[in-house]
Amino acid sequence: MTQVQNGETSDKLPAVSAPIFEITGPAASTCVHAKAVGTRNLQLLMPVAGRTGISEVPLGKLSSPWVSMGRMIAPHSSSAPVPTTRTVTKAVVPAAGLGTRFLPATKATPKEMLPVVDKPAIQYVVEEAAAAGLDDVLMVTGRHKRAIEDHFDNAFELEQALAAKGDAVRLDAVRDPARLANIHHIRQGEPLGLGHAVLCAHRHVGDQPFAVLLGDDLIDPRETLLSRMLDVRDQYAGSVVALMEVPPEQIHLYGCAAVEATGEDDVVRVTGLVEKPSRQDAPSAYAVIGRYVLDPAVFDTLERTPPGRGGEIQLTDALQELAAGGTVHGVVFDGLRYDTGDKADYLRTVVRLACDRDDLGPEFVSWLKEFVAGLEGGADSSRRRFAA
Numbered sequence: 001m002t003q004v005q006n007g008e009t010s011d012k013l014p015a016v017s018a019p020i021f022e023i024t025g026p027a028a029s030t031c032v033h034a035k036a037v038g039t040r041n042l043q044l045l046m047p048v049a050g051r052t053g054i055s056e057v058p059l060g061k062l063s064s065p066w067v068s069m070g071r072m073i074a075p076h077s078s079s080a081p082v083p084t085t086r087t088v089t090k091a092v093v094p095a096a097g098l099g100t101r102f103l104p105a106t107k108a109t110p111k112e113m114l115p116v117v118d119k120p121a122i123q124y125v126v127e128e129a130a131a132a133g134l135d136d137v138l139m140v141t142g143r144h145k146r147a148i149e150d151h152f153d154n155a156f157e158l159e160q161a162l163a164a165k166g167d168a169v170r171l172d173a174v175r176d177p178a179r180l181a182n183i184h185h186i187r188q189g190e191p192l193g194l195g196h197a198v199l200c201a202h203r204h205v206g207d208q209p210f211a212v213l214l215g216d217d218l219i220d221p222r223e224t225l226l227s228r229m230l231d232v233r234d235q236y237a238g239s240v241v242a243l244m245e246v247p248p249e250q251i252h253l254y255g256c257a258a259v260e261a262t263g264e265d266d267v268v269r270v271t272g273l274v275e276k277p278s279r280q281d282a283p284s285a286y287a288v289i290g291r292y293v294l295d296p297a298v299f300d301t302l303e304r305t306p307p308g309r310g311g312e313i314q315l316t317d318a319l320q321e322l323a324a325g326g327t328v329h330g331v332v333f334d335g336l337r338y339d340t341g342d343k344a345d346y347l348r349t350v351v352r353l354a355c356d357r358d359d360l361g362p363e364f365v366s367w368l369k370e371f372v373a374g375l376e377g378g379a380d381s382s383r384r385r386f387a388a
Contacts, residue, residue, distance in 0.1 A: 088230050088293060089136055090210040091129040091181075094197035095122060096142035096188040101342050110145045112215045114346070117354050120151060121340050123177055124218045130180045132226040134211055137181045138204045140188050140197045152183045193312025198294070199302045207296045209233060212315075214290025218349065220336035226291060229331050232267055233293045238327030239319065241270060242291035244337065248279050254287030255316040257330055270328040275309050275316040286330065288316065289337065298322065 099111025106114075112122035122139075129137055141148055155174055162171040188200050198212060211226065219225050229240045243257055258272035272283060292315070301318040308314040322328050338352060339345040355361050355368070 088209045088211060088233060089134060090205055090208060091134040091137045092140060092198060092201040092205065092210055092212045093122065093125055093129070093137060093215065094140045094188075094194060094212070095145060095148060095215055096140055096191065096197055098142075098191065102346075108144070110141075110147055112145075113147050113151065114340075116218070116338075116340065116346075116350055117357065117360070121218065122148060122215050123151070123180075124221075125213045125215050126152070126177070126180050126183070127221065128219055128226055129211065129213055131221065132211075132224075132230060134226075135181045136184075138184045138186060138201050140186055140200050142188050142191070145187075149185050152177045152180075154178050191312075193307070193310070193314055195302050195305060195313035195315040195318055198315055199299060199313070202299045205296065205299075209293060209295055212290075212292040212294060216339060216341040217290035218338040218340060219291070220338070223333075223335040223337075225331065225333050225335060226293075228266070229291060229293045232329055232331055236267075236329050237295070238329065239295045239298060239322055240293040241319065241328065241330050242289045243268070243286040243330040243332050244289050244334070245285045245332070246287045248282070248285060251282040251285065251287060252276055252278055254289070256282045256284060257286045257288055258283035259286055259330060262329070266332045268330045268332060269326070270319075270323045270330045271326075272323055273316045273320040273328075275314050286332070288330075289333065295322070295327065297327070 095110065095112045097111065099106035102111050102114065105111075113120040115121075116124065126137055139148060139152075158174055159171060162174060184204060186200055186204065188197050190196070194214075201210070211230070213226075225242060229242060232240045241257065243259070246254065254276065256274050256277050257268075257270045258274075259268035260271055262269055268286075273288065274281065274283060277283070298315075298318055301321050302313065302315075305313055305318045305321075308317045319328055338349040340349050351368070354364050357364075
């Protein structure tokens with residue numbers, strides 16, 4: 001039996017904190033790349049007769065299915081779906097907005113496809129859903145959003161070209177989006193608000209509980225917010241919203257929750273919700289951020305919810321009715337969250353995530369420190385110094 005790690009084979013490898021995978025048979029001596037395919041097979045990229053070929057082997061021959069480039073991926077990594085017996089398996093990702101705050105960039109490119117370092121924002125969201133064990137993802141899109149569908153599809157010609165070059169790193173990056181989950185698409189015919197976008201998912205979701213993830217909020221992949229919300233749903237039933245304490249001067253930007261304590265520090269019972277209240281009218285400092293686990297009862301409520309703020313069907317209004325019946329809980333989140341809702345927040349998100357990257361961070365942080373020092377020394381000198 002040969003062990004494979006970091007693209008190399010060896011009969012003796014140093015101990016690692018998590019078990020590396022093992023391959024038996026003739027493939028072991030030639031494998032240069034491996035990746036999980038769905039839940040049953042492992043994809044191997046191997047040189048065959050001087051050319052690069054792709055084959056698949058059953059996961060039954062392996063000690064762990066979660067493999068990328070010969071290294072172990074943590075079970076809660078955004079790159080690896082997690083086997084689950086949860087009652088919630090479906091996620092809905094509304095992505096039909098016009099992205100007017102990012103014009104002219106979004107005139108022909110969906111806002112959700114704007115790059116956050118080297119991946120579109122919406123890929124981070126789908127990775128989060130997959131990491132929490134949600135393997136059925138419905139994207140609610142609109143006109144001019146075809147690029148989203150293409151991104152989560154296979155790119156045969158590109159994949160073949162990369163495989164022929166033996167470029168396993170880029171091949172892995174290109175194939176990853178289509179492997180994250182079973183991804184479906186439906187169009188929201190009219191821009192009638194978040195509540196209407198969720199309602200568009202009714203036929204796909206049926207009578208099952210489901211998660212809703214908004215693309216403006218990116219949760220750091222090291223956080224387990226969505227998994228925690230799924231646990232709370234399993235414990236309390238009903239619907240669950242993610243809450244975050246914000247400064248009073250920012251509460252008007254969010255839906256706001258009135259809450260009561262439970263026996264758990266990070267779980268509250270939501271007794272009421274107000275969409276974007278004034279500072280004076282806010283019932284608390286707890287803002288609703290873009291993660292929900294919803295009971296299917298929300299569909300009946302949305303069906304009879306009239307247009308609210310902005311002439312749109314608001315999800316907050318439907319949840320307010322459910323909260324009055326005592327069936328909504330909140331998970332209070334104090335972890336790392338990145339906002340891409342406007343240009344300034346988007347730029348801050350890109351910088352923060354780039355600084356945190358092992359491959360980009362050290363060099364980028366070093367440059368950033370010099371750049372900031374130049375700004376402090378005067379804008380003109382900074383422009384001259386860093387113009388190249």
